[in-house]
Amino acid sequence: MDMDREYQNGAFIPGADALVEAWARDTAAFRAAHRFEDLAYGPGARQGMDLFWPDGPAKGLMVFIHGGYWMAFGRADWSxxxxxALARGWACALPSYTLAPEGRIAHMTQDMARAVAMAGERVGGPVVVTGHSAGGHLAARLACGDQSVRIDRVVPISPLAELEPLLATEMNQTLQLDADEVAQESPARHRLRQDVQAHVWVGAQERPAFLWQARTLSESWACPWTVDPGKHHFNVVDGLTDSDSALMQALLGGY
Incomplete structure (x- = not known):
């Protein structure tokens, strides 16, 4: 099996380039129209986050962790x-993290724990963490039994939960994963913390590898998973822009 092909996304999504261009336009317009704080959670150039505030007191904090196979993108690409979340009256933090090859995946997990802890100190109420693809992996890592940052719910979107297949990909020349880090940083190999609710989300039209990753995590954690009809890897996050979407209900419903 060609693992590089299994974990390609854009090549199997019609109009993928146009979608990426639309993200850039949408996030620029959003940043121009909404107030947010630019915060540093560490000394590194990428150890920062944007914290968006709703109108009125925040009901809680939602954190979105971006994807990009741990090698691309940043907080300003997904505002x-x-x-x-803002339409529901929640604050929303979008952190960046040190990318490979400068940082290892284990270091990115530490970055996200620091960012969520800092944001949680600034915003009262529940803390709900989500993320997409590699960001879904990092969101899931914060809900693992070896972590202690305060969170109440995690909804990994199209997460990379078992890292062993990536050892056979070309991207590992940059990620430099080895067997020890795969064991440590694969959320599917850890138990879910007893104090955290979890729900895994994935698009029905995603690559088979991502459907397998999502189901593997849901089975390992014995938590619900949703296969979102008609959604592929690039538009599965669109529900985050709609306060009434099924994805937002999975994230913030019940609070």
């Missing part, structure tokens, strides 16, 4: 995905 528009805070829209659904």
């Amino acid at each position: 528009h995905l805070a829209a659904g």
